[in-house]
Amino acid sequence: MTEFTFYTVPMSRGQISRWALHEAGADYEHRLLDWGSRPESYKAINPMNKVPALVHHHGDHDHVVTEAAAINHYLAETHPDKGLLPDAHEMAAYFRWLFFAAGPLEQAVLAKAMGWEVPEERSGMAGFGSFDLAVSAIDDWLKKNDFAAGSRFTMADTYVGSQIDWGLQFSTIGETPAFKAYVERIRQRPAYGEAKAIDAKLIEEASQE
Numbered sequence: 001m002t003e004f005t006f007y008t009v010p011m012s013r014g015q016i017s018r019w020a021l022h023e024a025g026a027d028y029e030h031r032l033l034d035w036g037s038r039p040e041s042y043k044a045i046n047p048m049n050k051v052p053a054l055v056h057h058h059g060d061h062d063h064v065v066t067e068a069a070a071i072n073h074y075l076a077e078t079h080p081d082k083g084l085l086p087d088a089h090e091m092a093a094y095f096r097w098l099f100f101a102a103g104p105l106e107q108a109v110l111a112k113a114m115g116w117e118v119p120e121e122r123s124g125m126a127g128f129g130s131f132d133l134a135v136s137a138i139d140d141w142l143k144k145n146d147f148a149a150g151s152r153f154t155m156a157d158t159y160v161g162s163q164i165d166w167g168l169q170f171s172t173i174g175e176t177p178a179f180k181a182y183v184e185r186i187r188q189r190p191a192y193g194e195a196k197a198i199d200a201k202l203i204e205e206a207s208q209e
Contacts, residue, residue, distance in 0.1 A: 004028035007045065007053040009035055010202035013068050014052035016162040018199060020072035022191035023158060024079040032202065069102035069159050076155035086156070090149035097141065097148040098156040101163045103127055108134035109163070109172050135173055138164070142178040146185060153189065161186040 006021060006028050008014030012035075021028050033042065038049050046053045046066045054071045056063040056078065065074045076084040086094035108128035111118065118126045128134040138160070141148075148156035165183050167173025186192060 001057055002027045002029045003057055005055040005057070006030045007033060007042065007055075008051050009033055010199045010206065011035075012051050015195065015199050016068040016159055017052045017054065017071045017075075019162065019192055019195040020068075020075045020155060020158045022195045023084060023155065023189070024075040024082055026075055026079065067102070068162075069098055072155050072158050073098065084153075084155040086149050086154050090152075090154065093141075093145075094149040094154055094156045097138065097160050100138065101148075101156075101160040104129070104134045105138060105163055109167060113172055139176050139178050142182045146182075153186070157186055161192075 004021070004026050006014075006017065008018065008030055009032065018030075033039075033051055042053075043049060045055065045064055048066070050066065052066075052068055052071060054065045054074070056065065056074075065071045076082070104127050107126070108131045111126075111128070112131045118130065120130075123129050123133075142164075145151065147153050148160040161182070164173065164179050165186065168175055168179060168183055173179065
């Protein structure tokens with residue numbers, strides 16, 4: 001048995017965590033689920049019926065992790081020799097931008113895509129404030145820093161990078177010089193290419209069925 005079982009759909013947020021699995025060099029197998037349906041047994045792993053989910057077969061225990069940001073950090077913690085965890089001086093920025101990308105930034109992009117308008121007088125009630133505010137916050141950081149935690153790549157970049165990468169691909173985030181340069185840097189990661197190639201092949205195979 002492999003150490004990890006990874007539940008995913010190729011065209012989903014599962015791509016974020018597959019990249020993390022490859023950055024960590026994790027021993028894993030994937031279980032592919034359908035977009036439109038899930039086996040009833042999957043609810044025991046994630047009651048929300050969402051992907052991705054990761055099961056860590058750890059000794060005589062199975063540990064379940066859901067939510068891509070949590071999965072990715074868990075993989076960094078379980079593979080500390082890969083240099084993906086922040087050092088003491090990087091930790092604040094690491095957690096700041098990892099959770100910002102998983103929270104305010106994703107909310108802002110989704111709200112805009114769904115056409116949800118937050119009245120200006122109620123922007124304080126929304127976790128992201130406004131789309132422009134959320135996007136400019138991360139843009140300002142990347143103008144001054146090469147990566148989410150500062151000057152080097154960490155596991156936070158698998159999540160932050162995926163958000164910016166997808167945003168530029170699907171035009172849900174406007175292209176800026178900082179975003180473009182950041183995406184070019186993360187796409188040079190061998191693990192990024194390996195993971196993307198797997199999902200691209202699975203997507204192509206599914207389209208031919």
